[in-house]
Structure formats: structure tokens, C-alpha cells
Amino acid sequence: MVQLITILISAYAAFLSTAVFAWNIYNAQSDRGKIRVHASFGYLVGGGASSDVQLIFEFTNVGKKPVQFTNFDGTFYKRYVRDGKWAFVITTRGIPLKLEPGDRHFEYFNNTKIIDERVKDIMAYDSLGNKYRLSRKVLKRLKSEVKSL
Secondary structure (H helix, E strand, O other), rough: OOOOOOOOOOHHHHHHHHHHHHHHHHHHHHHOOEEEEEEEEEEEOOOOOOEEEEEEEEEEEEEOOOEEEEEEEEEEEHHHOOOOEEEEEEEOOOOOOOOOOOOOOEEEEEEEEHOOEEEEEEEEOOOOEEEEEEOOHHHHHHHHHHOOO
């Protein structure tokens, strides 16, 4: 009977230590900065006048640590590739910048033709080279909205 209790306690201890080890690995992986990318069309309103339709990108740090947001770009579908040009870089004055947890950064573009049927992905990058994609659902919605503009 004593041996059964000893075996049960050691099995419980082994299970508990394995669970704690897995939890520590999970926390180490998720304890970093992460950028969420969102985009929409809208108007800039200020000073009593509104602008033309703008393409608005929103970048939010939804992680637990600061992240250095370095650039964002896009890629084309293979059938639209000409002369080996399969990607495009979107240049702005506000990037690179450091996003603290919960911080947001907006980029506005007058050229709504950035989004067309050739665009496959739009991605943001941090200083470690991690990619953060605009969701395909949002990109699909933008492609349908740009046709009606």
C-alpha cells in the first residue's frame, strides 16, 4: 500500500512538472511583440474640410513587449509577375518606429490603386524579420471596395 501511494505521488509530481515546463515554453514564445495589420478606406476630416478617399493602414502592437516596426510591403500573384518583379515596397515617412504594447500607428495613402486584383499579400515586418500579414478576408474586402471607388 505504501508503494502504491509513493508511485501515485511520483506520477503526480512528474505530470505537474511536465505541465509547468510546457507552460514556461508557451509563455516564453508568446511573451514578445506582435503586430496586427488592418486596412480600410476612409476620409480624413479636419479643419472643416474632408479629403478624397484614403487607403488607411493601421498597425497595432498586440504583444506583451515593444516591437520595432521597420517596413511593410506586398506581393503579386505569380500570373501577374513581369520581368521578375513579384513584390512592391510601400514607403512612408513614419516608419521605422518603436511600438510599445498597445500602441497603434496609422499610414494614409491618397493612391487607392495600391490595392488591385494583382495583390496577393500585404505584410508588415519587425526588426527581427518576422512577418505580419494583412488577413486575406480584409484584403478581399478591400479589393471589392476599390472597384466601386
